[in-house]
Amino acid sequence: MEWETVIGLEIHAQLATRTKIFSGSPTAYGAEPNTQADLVDLGYPGVLPVLNGAAVRMAVQFGLAVGAKVARRSVFARKNYFYPDLPKGYQISQYELPIVAGGHLDVMLEDGSVKRVGITRAHLEEDAGKSLHEGHAGVSAIDLNRAGTPLIEIVSEPDMRSAKEAVAYMKKVHTLVRYLGICDGNMQEGSFRCDANVSIRRKGAEKYGTRAELKNLNSFRFVEKAINHEVGRQIEIMESGGQVKQETRLYDSDRDETRSMRSKEEANDYRYFPDPDLLPVVFDDAFIEAQRAALPELPDQKAARFVTQYGLSAYDAQLLTASSELADYYEQVVAEAPAEPKLAANWVMGDFSAALNKDGIDIGKSRLTAVQLGGLLLRISDDTISGKLAKEVFEVMWADGSNADVVIEARGLKQITDSGAIEKVIDEIIAANPKQLADFRSGKDKLFGFFVGQAMKATGGKANPALLNDLLKKKL
């Protein structure tokens, strides 16, 4: 039996506002428990929410960036349920009238094809606090620092057909919110997390299967693993003649499994209704156009420009624009060494990215500046050093932060482009290897490489390869 996987994601992105969505408390992560919660966040009697305009602007920018309709009028609603980390007994969210509806994102898959994923809606809401069940003998502790942190919940259409597609879409949203500067994207701190709705159906079927909602997916890797695991579970059920139940399942990354949290029957009736403490959010066209004008260059626009401006492939352009920091770095390198945009792309995506990865360094904290890397590329393009030696130079630059010219000079790595000097070396090698010369001349073409190797060895790899080739051909 062939099965098709159907996935929709609900992504929660924490908006990068200074203060909370309905109070003046700071949103900074990692403070002592309950030090960043004021009376509004604590749900004290008599307090009232006041909407943070910055959060609204960020949501609007997101909507514009995904080509969605920004609602001229949207309404906050209360989602009612009891939990100790939800101080008011309701979460202020949006229900019937979200701020953003009907957009899409084009996602490039690994094979270079482009998949369009629909965005049903995106709405503003406040985060809850945290319940800490461990480390407190016999009791649960509540930290309300996170309570009231602004979130945008981005709900996709069930357009994805594999875990890989889901991850690619999630990464694209991650890229976008960071471009927009509306979310720091920090997944360890929970600033960007997602729930996945997963179902399967027979290949070719039109009707969706019964879905399970997977919660607690806070890394790209976990999204992929959890979905794959869940798909396997559902196929097993269906193929053994069972039925998938509609339920919420929690992903346990330690055991790489999902387990049931609550069934549909146990689901809360949230009793949504418009929050009478908050007025509807109403925009005029001028406000929306002002937000549109304030948008930065978006990832797709930037990638398209990289293709035309630098002659890169669409795939490379996509990779380089995955974060605006990487794209900016690349453009600074090219500005320094304008003749070689493709070489620059290879270096930025290759050795430079590998070095960042290896040392676990964020690009913003790189010791090696784009100007320095550009300086190295200049020495490659003006034949001062070969590409091979450049890697050696790069290692040193990466290690101690020095400039390419200093390293080349100090280590005497400058390429030999003096044909007299190279000829002299060739003459010595020919003289020292009469047998190889005779063999070569009698038709053993492969021995050409032997002479190149000997010459490189004698010059410490510094001989200009093209010049060496020409001269060798002549002499031999």
Next chain:
Amino acid sequence: MAAETLARLSAGLAARQYSSVELTREALSRIDRAQPQLNALVTVTAERALATAAVADRRLASGESGPLTGVPIIHKDIFCTSGVLTTCGSKMLSNFVSPYDATVVSRLGAAGMVMVGKANMDEFAMGSSNETSWFGPVHNPWDLTRVPGGSSGGSAAAVAARLAPLATATDTGGSIRQPAALCGVTGIKPTYGRVSRYGMIAFASSLDQAGVITVSAEDAALTLQAMAGFDARDSTSVDVEVPDYRASLDAPLTGLKVGILKEFFGAGLAPEVEGPVRETLAVLRKLGAVVREVSLPSLPLSVPTYYVVAPAECSSNLARFDGVRYGHRCENPKDLQDLYQRSRAEGFGAEVKRRIMTGTYVLSAGYYDAYYLKAQKVRALINADFIRAFGEVDLLLGPTTPTVAFGLGDKTSDPITMYLNDIYTIGANLAGLPAMSIPCGFAGGLPVGVQLIGPHFGEAKLLNAAHRFQQETDWHLRGPTGYATSFEPGAGPTSGRGEK
């Protein structure tokens, strides 16, 4: 007539006839004497009041005072008062000391008013008789066997007994006007959004509005002047300039178009109430007003509409009282569910529970459209009816309540009968309109109130009409037997003359 209005006491303070400390001592001693009979207060803040009064006296001496400086006031216990017990009439908050002041409290405090205590009230403002209070019922000073009305029963009884010249109050479905009527005092519920709700413990957020109970309309004007105005902490407060209410008090009523609310004079209105209410028309006509009948056909739907909207909002607003962060928590909860269930079962009274359950029901999946959504539509119709009426008349007039004060315990067994007590007051809340109740006579020795309803932000016109009416009558100056009506600090208790 030596009745002590806020305006008169303010003049006495300004003229240094007595000090704020003396005035405050007098209020505190009256409270001491009246508390056993009336139970009008939950908390008396004697020490703090005397300290505040001393500060007010220095302000008065240095000339940095306003008309409210140094005058004692009682705050309804629904307003958060920093460092002072704020119970909302509930066991749930019987241990809650607020860490902050409500905007109403801080504005009146900034104006120099001296809080002498917190007024008893129906639990979470849910009730029309003050019998749902965890702290016991308030007694009507005109007849101790009768209710003072509710939910601001403590505020109304306290002002009627002249324990203080004024008390703050709140009105969600009539909670200022109904007790004001039953206690023979003046009460104003301003336009929704006119006074900040910040720090006022929410019952039904879209209906709740803070106001004040006073002796006279002039006093209400003086107080509202300080209470009203935009507050950035309340998104539903409206940024509309506050007019000088006192300046327009004496404006002539010539040509004022007063609409008699036809729907308010049908079956159910006690004849002894209808009589005095109709007599107000003669006074208004004499003052130059033109009276005509107006019909608001959707108005009879007010009560059922209200009893969907208000419980729905209350079921959500009261979810925060869960025993986790403040307020009543049950002993030794065995798990989370137990903590919630017992804390709330023990902390809330029967009426509050009834409304939470009703509200939870009307918001439930499958019932939302039939109840909540429909109620909102009816609410829009009621609002449209009022708007249409105000195209024809300047003010609307009718009774505040169908009857005079009823006996304690008379209606506690039948919630519907109790709810119908608010039949004339709820419409103004649903439409967010300003409305007043002013004393207009007596029936069997018990006060009768007449209600004036104005267009949105029409407080000045309401106060003007009420003031002119009070210049022609003295119903508002009469006090119940056994309570002081004149103020002579140091002279000991004085016995007022009652209406018999």
